[in-house]
Amino acid sequence: MTRAATLVAPAPRTAGQPSLPRRIVADRNGLIGVVLVGLLVVVAVVSLVHLGQDPLAQNRTGQLAGPSGAHWLGTDQFGRDIAARVAAGVFASLRVALVSVGMATIVGGLLGVLSGFAGGVLDAVVGRCTDVLFAFPATLLALALVAALGHGWFNTAIAIAVVYTPIFVRVARGPVLTVRESEYVKAGRVLGFSRSRLLFRHVLPNVGAPIAVQVALALSWAILTEAGLSFLGLGTQPPSPSLGLMVSDARNFFPDAWWTLLFPALAVVVAVVGLNMVGDGLRNALDPRRS
Amino acid sequence: MTVLRIEDLHTVVRSRGRDLPVVRGVSLDVDAGEIVGLVGESGSGKSFTALSVLGLLPEGARVTSGRILVDGEDLVALRERDRRTRRGSTVAMIYQDPMTALNPLMTVGAQIAEGLRAHGIRGPEAKRRTLAAIEEVGLPKPDRIARSYPHRLSGGQRQRVVIASALALRPRVLIADEPTTALDVTIQQQILALVDELRTEHDLAVLWITHDLGVVARIAARVAVMYAGRVAEQAGTRELFAAPQHPYSAALLASIPSPTDTERGPLPQIGGAPPDLAALPAGCPFEPRCAYREDRCATGEPEPVHRGGSDTACFVPRERWGVRGDAMEEPA
Amino acid sequence: MIEVTDLVRHYRTGDGVVRAVDGVTFSVAEGETLGLVGESGCGKSTTAKLLVALERADGGALSVGGIDVRTARGPHLRQLRRTIQLVFQDPYASLNPRRRIAATLAEVLTVHRLARGGTVAGRVADLLDMVGLPGSVADRYPHQLSGGQRQRVGIARALAVEPRVLVLDEPVSALDVSVRAEVMNLLASLRASLGLTYVFISHDLGMVRHLCDRIAVMYLGKIVETGGWRDVSDEPLHPYTRSLHDAVPVADPAVESGRAHRTLRGEVPDPAAPPSGCRFHPRCPIAEDACRTDEPVLTVRGDRAVACHLV
Numbered sequence: 001m002t003r004a005a006t007l008v009a010p011a012p013r014t015a016g017q018p019s020l021p022r023r024i025v026a027d028r029n030g031l032i033g034v035v036l037v038g039l040l041v042v043v044a045v046v047s048l049v050h051l052g053q054d055p056l057a058q059n060r061t062g063q064l065a066g067p068s069g070a071h072w073l074g075t076d077q078f079g080r081d082i083a084a085r086v087a088a089g090v091f092a093s094l095r096v097a098l099v100s101v102g103m104a105t106i107v108g109g110l111l112g113v114l115s116g117f118a119g120g121v122l123d124a125v126v127g128r129c130t131d132v133l134f135a136f137p138a139t140l141l142a143l144a145l146v147a148a149l150g151h152g153w154f155n156t157a158i159a160i161a162v163v164y165t166p167i168f169v170r171v172a173r174g175p176v177l178t179v180r181e182s183e184y185v186k187a188g189r190v191l192g193f194s195r196s197r198l199l200f201r202h203v204l205p206n207v208g209a210p211i212a213v214q215v216a217l218a219l220s221w222a223i224l225t226e227a228g229l230s231f232l233g234l235g236t237q238p239p240s241p242s243l244g245l246m247v248s249d250a251r252n253f254f255p256d257a258w259w260t261l262l263f264p265a266l267a268v269v270v271a272v273v274g275l276n277m278v279g280d281g282l283r284n285a286l287d288p289r290r291s
Numbered sequence: 292m293t294v295l296r297i298e299d300l301h302t303v304v305r306s307r308g309r310d311l312p313v314v315r316g317v318s319l320d321v322d323a324g325e326i327v328g329l330v331g332e333s334g335s336g337k338s339f340t341a342l343s344v345l346g347l348l349p350e351g352a353r354v355t356s357g358r359i360l361v362d363g364e365d366l367v368a369l370r371e372r373d374r375r376t377r378r379g380s381t382v383a384m385i386y387q388d389p390m391t392a393l394n395p396l397m398t399v400g401a402q403i404a405e406g407l408r409a410h411g412i413r414g415p416e417a418k419r420r421t422l423a424a425i426e427e428v429g430l431p432k433p434d435r436i437a438r439s440y441p442h443r444l445s446g447g448q449r450q451r452v453v454i455a456s457a458l459a460l461r462p463r464v465l466i467a468d469e470p471t472t473a474l475d476v477t478i479q480q481q482i483l484a485l486v487d488e489l490r491t492e493h494d495l496a497v498l499w500i501t502h503d504l505g506v507v508a509r510i511a512a513r514v515a516v517m518y519a520g521r522v523a524e525q526a527g528t529r530e531l532f533a534a535p536q537h538p539y540s541a542a543l544l545a546s547i548p549s550p551t552d553t554e555r556g557p558l559p560q561i562g563g564a565p566p567d568l569a570a571l572p573a574g575c576p577f578e579p580r581c582a583y584r585e586d587r588c589a590t591g592e593p594e595p596v597h598r599g600g601s602d603t604a605c606f607v608p609r610e611r612w613g614v615r616g617d618a619m620e621e622p623a
Numbered sequence: 624m625i626e627v628t629d630l631v632r633h634y635r636t637g638d639g640v641v642r643a644v645d646g647v648t649f650s651v652a653e654g655e656t657l658g659l660v661g662e663s664g665c666g667k668s669t670t671a672k673l674l675v676a677l678e679r680a681d682g683g684a685l686s687v688g689g690i691d692v693r694t695a696r697g698p699h700l701r702q703l704r705r706t707i708q709l710v711f712q713d714p715y716a717s718l719n720p721r722r723r724i725a726a727t728l729a730e731v732l733t734v735h736r737l738a739r740g741g742t743v744a745g746r747v748a749d750l751l752d753m754v755g756l757p758g759s760v761a762d763r764y765p766h767q768l769s770g771g772q773r774q775r776v777g778i779a780r781a782l783a784v785e786p787r788v789l790v791l792d793e794p795v796s797a798l799d800v801s802v803r804a805e806v807m808n809l810l811a812s813l814r815a816s817l818g819l820t821y822v823f824i825s826h827d828l829g830m831v832r833h834l835c836d837r838i839a840v841m842y843l844g845k846i847v848e849t850g851g852w853r854d855v856s857d858e859p860l861h862p863y864t865r866s867l868h869d870a871v872p873v874a875d876p877a878v879e880s881g882r883a884h885r886t887l888r889g890e891v892p893d894p895a896a897p898p899s900g901c902r903f904h905p906r907c908p909i910a911e912d913a914c915r916t917d918e919p920v921l922t923v924r925g926d927r928a929v930a931c932h933l934v
Contacts, residue, residue: 192704505872546804548833
């Protein structure tokens with residue numbers, strides 16, 4: 001269809017395009033993704049107000065009980081409410097993911113834009129540093145960093161941020177190089193626009209799209225990594241609820257108590273799939289050829 | 292002898308939930324050994340006409356009616372498998388950008404041989420014919436060229452390779468989609484001369500798509516001028532350039548600066564823009580921009596009539612154009 | 624208005640040094656239009672970039688409106704920007720796709736403090752009117768305009784700084800045939816009404832012949848022939864200009880069939896390794912021994928100049 005689209009002149013439209021959220025939701029994948037992620041956000045927010053059950057409250061008499069009216073998703077080996085723990089775990093996952101990806105986006109994006117726009121020595125130095133970080137397998141690097149930094153959700157977030165920063169450097173730098181060489185930036189130079197005007201008014205707005213897509217994909221990867229680190233006992237520490245830890249514990253009980261494994265695992269799957277679909281929707285919504 | 296005959300071809304493109312008519316009843320004949328120029332601006336339907344002939348329409352586009360006959364066989368009625376075997380062996384194509392038509396990771400010789408193999412020619416025979424094809428398009432040292440990768444060749448050499456590959460299976464029809472637009476004029480001249488030579492030698496029927504009326508004047512025996520999915524006028528090249536019978540062809544020709552002008556006044560311009568294919572006017576598609584329009588032009592779409600040595604889809608004969616005084620809208 | 628003396632621009636590439644512009648000399652008087660003609664790799668586009676200081680020359684002298692382009696910095700550079708402007712070949716690529724036309728034009732005005740506050744909109748409307756566009760175009764995005772309209776916007780943007788010189792880099796090559804006449808007419812009428820000086824770069828001899836007062840033909844980084852528009856286009860002297868003249872198809876079958884189609888052999892050599900002597904000699908139909916060893920210089924013949932030993 002792209003060929004047809006270029007051969008047939010677009011009908012002139014006076015109105016601007018629909019807003020970005022509308023275009024994401026108009027995409028089928030985007031819509032499903034937004035619904036899934038929205039569901040998790042609601043769950044995470046609910047966990048903050050402790051509706052009904054305390055995720056840490058143990059119950060010696062109701063251990064490993066199946067789903068019931070009192071405990072919708074059953075209880076674990078200490079009789080704790082799984083629904084409350086999954087909700088708190090989702091909150092913990094999202095917190096690590098948002099903080100880590102936030103740091104990676106700001107630091108990586110800035111470095112990428114600056115090195116792409118400035119070129120020269122800065123570009124070379126930043127380029128070599130990202131190459132070095134890329135040389136390590138991502139999960140191993142995160143593992144090593146957490147081992148070095150110590151436990152706790154913030155250290156986990158830093159470790160994931162470090163792993164993801166070079167990816168944002170590359171994602172930001174590529175389009176900057178393209179836009180920098182574009183004719184409209186050249187036209188701006190001939191018209192006497194300053195470098196900062198060209199960078200902020202002309203280059204940056206055209207780099208936002210790939211970065212936004214990468215943010216959604218990075219969030220899903222961060223949730224997976226956080227869960228993985230917790231699973232290995234390197235992330236969130238007991239008794240704090242964590243999806244990875246819950247899955248890890250459930251390995252011992254799941255033949256008899258499937259709910260201990262299913263619900264935390266399902267939460268991870270929903271988060272990863274949902275964020276990936278949001279990423280797809282964003283990519284389609286931001287693709288000028290589809291608008 | 293007519294080799295390629297297009298009869299009342301209609302092609303649509305699916306866009307925003309509706310079918311956009313991009314080719315609206317095109318009829319065209321190309322004889323053996325003849326070059327017919329297919330002229331039009333972007334959106335005129337010339338490329339969709341060519342892609343319909345090849346059966347290589349993009350996703351969402353389809354032929355809705357009409358026949359495309361090559362040596363009497365209707366390609367539109369064929370199943371996709373049979374269609375594929377005709378491609379290359381019966382109908383071949385050369386493109387505007389030879390680089391995108393060649394695989395950068397394969398040697399030139401391997402690519403030509405691959406085309407032969409797809410039609411059952413293998414081994415030493417394939418090799419012999421590959422080298423012969425390269426030699427035929429005037430490239431020196433065919434065996435060295437055959438071992439080269441496309442990026443080692445110049446733009447002109449690449450286009451020659453694409454032509455060699457297209458003609459290796461001795462097709463009856465060659466579709467040339469602006470194959471010289473991306474080339475420098477001296478290289479364009481070489482390619483034009485080459486195709487001209489090859490079509491005489493092999494009695495090829497060539498449909499040459501271009502927006503360059505100069506190229507048409509140089510190589511085409513006949514011309515079809517397309518506008519808004521229809522053939523506005525079809526005639527012998529000399530007839531059309533000497534006395535265009537359709538106001539659109541006349542306006543196009545007039546807008547090109549003449550190489551013999553001594554006074555350089557403003558160029559006659561057409562004004563306006565081609566119609567939106569999603570909202571075609573009820574009458575002649577050129578009527579809103581036409582300097583010679585009459586009342587009936589706004590209500591009925593003219594069918595081609597034979598007039599002044601040309602088939603023209605216009606109600607108003609050339610003799611009546613003078614009534615309006617100036618040939619074209621004069622620029623402000 | 625423009626003085627170019629022995630201009631040089633070399634690029635370092637993996638294959639060596641590419642001599643894109645290699646000793647070019649020309650001048651353009653105020654109100655005059657010079658056509659720069661040649662094939663890819665001849666250096667005409669590089670010359671355009673040097674003229675508007677998009678790139679800096681490696682040698683020679685270059686002044687526009689009395690400003691030394693090679694050393695211009697700070698206020699001099701600003702003055703240069705307001706003296707000479709560039710119109711690009713592809714109007715779509717040269718307009719920021721995310722900005723409305725009004726914003727694109729207003730930005731130029733505010734950066735150069737040519738209008739402020741309430742006067743900006745009025746000036747934008749003036750500019751659009753000047754290039755024959757309705758005021759409603761101001762609210763459109765580039766993708767909502769036709770090719771011809773976009774190129775008019777490109778011209779309006781260049782005119783926003785009220786320049787005295789426009790460098791036109793293939794301004795109609797990307798446009799449909801029927802739109803080219805409109806843009807050519809617009810350029811001619813703007814030249815007359817604003818007293819502009821043009822450098823018109825094109826490979827289309829017909830368009831160059833239509834708009835230019837003088838024509839300079841370039842080959843592999845050098846000017847091989849220059850002179851009045853009718854002399855160069857109708858009675859070319861240099862064998863390359865003659866080949867170019869023969870190669871360009873004319874939209875007239877009667878002319879075409881009467882022409883001797885002497886096809887120029889070979890292709891433009893690698894500019895990183897130009898031929899010895901006259902750079903055209905490997906393709907030249909009349910080359911002699913001297914052409915292979917001695918490089919001809921541009922020699923004045925009456926009111927034109929040619930770089931060839933044999934004419």
